[in-house]
Amino acid sequence: MFSGLMLNTWIAATAVAVIAGVTGFFAVLRGSTFAAHAIPNGAFAGAAGASLLGLNPFAGLAAFSVAGALGIAGLSRRARHDVATALTFVMMLAVGALFVSWSTEYAQEAYSLLFGEVFGVSTGDVLPILVLGVVSIVAITVMFRPLMLSSAMPEVAEARGIPAPRMDLAFLLVMALATSMTVPVVGALLMFSLMIGPAAAARSLTARPGLAMTVSVAIALITVWTGIVVSYHTNWPLGFFVGVMGAAFYLLGRAYAAGRRHMAVRASAATSLVRGVLTGPGPGGEYG
Amino acid sequence: MIVGHLLRYVFEPGFFGSGPVHVAFAVGTVIAITSAVVGVFTVTRGQSFAGHALGDIATTGGSGAFLIGINQFWGYLAFGMGAAAFMEMIGVQRRRGRDVATGVVLGAALGLAALFLYLGTQQSSTTGASFTILFGSLFAITPSTVPALITSALLALATVVVLARVLLLSSLSPDIAAARGVPVRAVGVAFLMALAVSVALSAMIIGAVLSTALLIGPAATALRVAKGPARAAATAAGIGVAAVWLGIVLAYDSFYWPPAGRGWPVSFFVVTLVVGGYLVTYLRRGERRQAAPESADAGADTEQACSPA
Numbered sequence: 001m002f003s004g005l006m007l008n009t010w011i012a013a014t015a016v017a018v019i020a021g022v023t024g025f026f027a028v029l030r031g032s033t034f035a036a037h038a039i040p041n042g043a044f045a046g047a048a049g050a051s052l053l054g055l056n057p058f059a060g061l062a063a064f065s066v067a068g069a070l071g072i073a074g075l076s077r078r079a080r081h082d083v084a085t086a087l088t089f090v091m092m093l094a095v096g097a098l099f100v101s102w103s104t105e106y107a108q109e110a111y112s113l114l115f116g117e118v119f120g121v122s123t124g125d126v127l128p129i130l131v132l133g134v135v136s137i138v139a140i141t142v143m144f145r146p147l148m149l150s151s152a153m154p155e156v157a158e159a160r161g162i163p164a165p166r167m168d169l170a171f172l173l174v175m176a177l178a179t180s181m182t183v184p185v186v187g188a189l190l191m192f193s194l195m196i197g198p199a200a201a202a203r204s205l206t207a208r209p210g211l212a213m214t215v216s217v218a219i220a221l222i223t224v225w226t227g228i229v230v231s232y233h234t235n236w237p238l239g240f241f242v243g244v245m246g247a248a249f250y251l252l253g254r255a256y257a258a259g260r261r262h263m264a265v266r267a268s269a270a271t272s273l274v275r276g277v278l279t280g281p282g283p284g285g286e287y288g
Numbered sequence: 289m290i291v292g293h294l295l296r297y298v299f300e301p302g303f304f305g306s307g308p309v310h311v312a313f314a315v316g317t318v319i320a321i322t323s324a325v326v327g328v329f330t331v332t333r334g335q336s337f338a339g340h341a342l343g344d345i346a347t348t349g350g351s352g353a354f355l356i357g358i359n360q361f362w363g364y365l366a367f368g369m370g371a372a373a374f375m376e377m378i379g380v381q382r383r384r385g386r387d388v389a390t391g392v393v394l395g396a397a398l399g400l401a402a403l404f405l406y407l408g409t410q411q412s413s414t415t416g417a418s419f420t421i422l423f424g425s426l427f428a429i430t431p432s433t434v435p436a437l438i439t440s441a442l443l444a445l446a447t448v449v450v451l452a453r454v455l456l457l458s459s460l461s462p463d464i465a466a467a468r469g470v471p472v473r474a475v476g477v478a479f480l481m482a483l484a485v486s487v488a489l490s491a492m493i494i495g496a497v498l499s500t501a502l503l504i505g506p507a508a509t510a511l512r513v514a515k516g517p518a519r520a521a522a523t524a525a526g527i528g529v530a531a532v533w534l535g536i537v538l539a540y541d542s543f544y545w546p547p548a549g550r551g552w553p554v555s556f557f558v559v560t561l562v563v564g565g566y567l568v569t570y571l572r573r574g575e576r577r578q579a580a581p582e583s584a585d586a587g588a589d590t591e592q593a594c595s596p597a
Contacts, residue, residue, distance in 0.1 A: 083504055087563050087566060090498075090501040091560070101552060240403035243396050243398050
């Protein structure tokens with residue numbers, strides 16, 4: 001379970017979970033979930049193109065995910081974000097379909113890019129993943145404050161000289177970077193589930209950004225680690241466990257938040273009642 | 289995927305005389321029109337992600353139905369509508385919250401897709417199974433399914449047309465709509481169901497990629513060039529049908545093109561035409577609208593859609 005190739009699996013999957021937890025937090029906060037789906041999925045077309053030209057699939061993935069980020073950010077300046085994302089995405093996939101039709105033996109490779117080969121990570125794959133992972137984390141850390149401000153309060157950010165389109169492009173590029181590193185390991189579909197489920201759950205658990213990001217990473221780690229163990233024993237695909245657990249965590253988070261809001265409303269009502277009797281109106285609860 | 293079948297028929301001499309091709313053309317045209325009209329409201333309401341996700345989810349349902357041996361048609365419909373209901377249930381009313389809800393449902397569905405494909409390959413070891421998810425299923429339209437297909441598509445289309453006025457009002461200004469006694473949430477649910485049916489059908493027939501392209505591309509283009517919702521819907525339908533037909537013709541022409549010498553995929557041509565058409569509207573209308581912020585732009589879109597023809 002922890003020897004040889006499996007050790008690589010654990011290291012790679014842990015790195016992927018950390019990066020997915022961090023970028024996913026911002027994807028959910030910014031409402032960029034469609035881009036989080038489009039960039040990893042569309043990037044697969046790049047891998048198809050690279051295999052056609054006999055290049056390293058990493059190069060194709062990186063080129064296409066960056067092109068996707070540029071396309072979404074560029075079109076978004078003139079149109080709605082979701083329309084821009086949809087059109088960029090279908091264009092990337094259509095080019096992918098073209099590449100696949102040109103190549104003759106691509107089907108098996110495409111399968112592994114969509115669903116990943118997490119149990120077949122070689123030692124040579126681990127290093128680039130770790131390097132790109134560190135680069136993405138550093139990039140997010142460096143722009144944490146402006147990105148946070150631009151995501152939560154775009155108007156305030158604009159007033160302080162942080163242009164929303166530029167932050168959007170910067171964030172999409174980080175997502176593209178994260179994608180080109182993670183897709184060969186966990187696959188495009190799983191990368192998406194891993195970005196959205198844990199981050200959405202964390203957001204419903206706490207409103208504090210630092211904490212929410214930590215919780216998001218923690219849930220992503222728990223999801224992936226549990227998934228690997230269960231998948232190892234049952235032989236069912238990891239993507240299944242990650243997808244279902246992500247949604248389950250989200251529903252749990254929503255249920256917890258609803259319960260807490262209910263309690264907070266009651267508590268704050270009681271507090272204000274008491275305070276009102278004693279001193280006058282008091283502050284509401286955190287969620288009131 | 290009908291496109292695959294078309295591609296094969298396109299290269300046969302009896303192309304325009306062949307029965308399956310007639311069926312394909314008829315169904316393809318119905319799909320293009322339905323997608324375009326439903327798409328106008330999808331774009332206006334900012335639900336492109338849901339429009340795409342429902343296609344992927346419905347495809348998962350199709351592979352599930354295939355696995356347990358029932359007609360895929362019902363798998364597509366059941367998963368599409370079930371997912372729409374689920375999104376509505378957990379979706380918050382804000383646009384951002386809605387996209388997160390869509391993402392969570394899509395994530396779970398893609399997990400199921402991985403499982404279904406795994407179980408499917410255990411049974412029959414088909415290596416091309418992954419393309420089912422991206423490029424639609426290898427579902428052959430049998431003439432017996434055509435009536436059910438067309439009826440469902442027309443039902444979805446009729447729902448949207450009947451609801452057009454209240455839909456526009458509740459998309460543009462939910463508060464005013466509510467004040468006028470429009471059940472905003474119920475209208476939203478009805479629209480999401482119509483979207484689910486339309487997208488599920490098109491995902492089944494032409495694949496999830498083309499389904500999204502035909503839903504969003506013609507509608508977004510039409511909303512930029514046409515005044516008024518009715519004209520926008522008509523323009524979108526025209527663009528959609530033209531793109532599909534021209535795409536098929538180009539795929540036919542591409543048979544001797546390099547490098548493989550066996551034709552380029554229809555989906556590539558249709559998507560390129562649709563996206564190209566959208567980009568052309570920016571050339572035509574020039575630089576009149578510079579870098580508008582998203583919210584203002586969203587308002588402009590709906591405003592344009594709602595201004596009297």
